[in-house]
Structures are given as structure tokens and as C-alpha cells.
Amino acid sequence: MTKGHLIPVLEFCTRHEIEFSFINSLHEFGLIEITTIRQTAFLNSEELPRLEQIILFNKELEINLEGVEVIMRLLERVHQIQNEMNILKNKLGLYEN
Template structure:
């Protein structure tokens, strides 16, 4: 990971009107990664879609952090299952063509 992919957490908080303590709570729940360089907190650019989804759950749907954690874990599990299904379908096609 290069520094080009990092966004200052404070900048994200300012742009999205959210307190840094909320971002820190997400980190403590294990939902996002915070990278600290020279006492400055950064967010990985790849995590922005997930972070924005979490903000939507929290602000628009008024879901607390515990609920967000459950939702995110379930969505990750669904994605994992879909990937496994794709792999299994591809293997099945190989056997069907024999």
C-alpha cells in the first residue's frame, strides 16, 4: 500500500461531517483500518465505499454501531458465499462438458 492510497481521516471527517470519534469507534469494532503515520491518522482509499455505506446505515437509517457491525459481517459473508458459488458453478461446468 502506497501513501497515494491514503486519505487523512480528519479530511474525511470534515467532508462527511462526522466526528473522528465515530471513525475511531469503527476502528475499535474492527470494521475499518486506520493507518497512523507520524501521529496522523489515515484511511485507505479502498475502504471509502464501505465507510460511506456505514455512514448511510448510521445517519439515514439510525442504526447503532452494534447493528452496523452485524450488517457488515453479514454482507461480507454473503459476498464470500457468492464467490464460493461462482467457483463451484465453474467447476460443475467443467464436469458437465466431459
């Protein structure tokens, strides 16, 4: 995990009106990383967009954590494929010119 701004998990939970146990469950599923410093749990600010997307799927769309895990893994794979396609398009563009 790259070093970014760390946000206390309890502060995040308060602002988003979610339970700490939910964040802990996400960590146990491997969906997010939690950094513990002096017995305080922190989230890396770079993970916030992903975490907010997970919260949307779970709370707003009522998708359970198992389903959220599958969706997030599929989205990651789609992004990888898109990046690979862009690289291949750029290489093809070099040969066409």
C-alpha cells in the same frame, strides 16, 4: 491491508460532516482500519466504499454501531458464499461440457 492511497481521517470527516470520534469508534469495533503516520490518522482509499456504506447505515438508517457491525459481517459472509457458488458453478460447467 494493501497499500493504496491514504486519506487523512480529518479530511474525510470534514467532507462527510462526521466527527473523528465516529471514525475512531468504527476502528475500535474492528469495522475499519486506521493507519497512523507521524501522529496523523489515515484511511486507506480501498476502504472508502465500505466506510460510506457504514455511514449510510448509521446516519441515514439510524442503525447503532452494534447493528452496523452485525450487518457488515453478514454482508461479508454473503459475498463469501456468492464467491464460493461462482467457483462451484465454474467447476460444474467444466464437467457438464
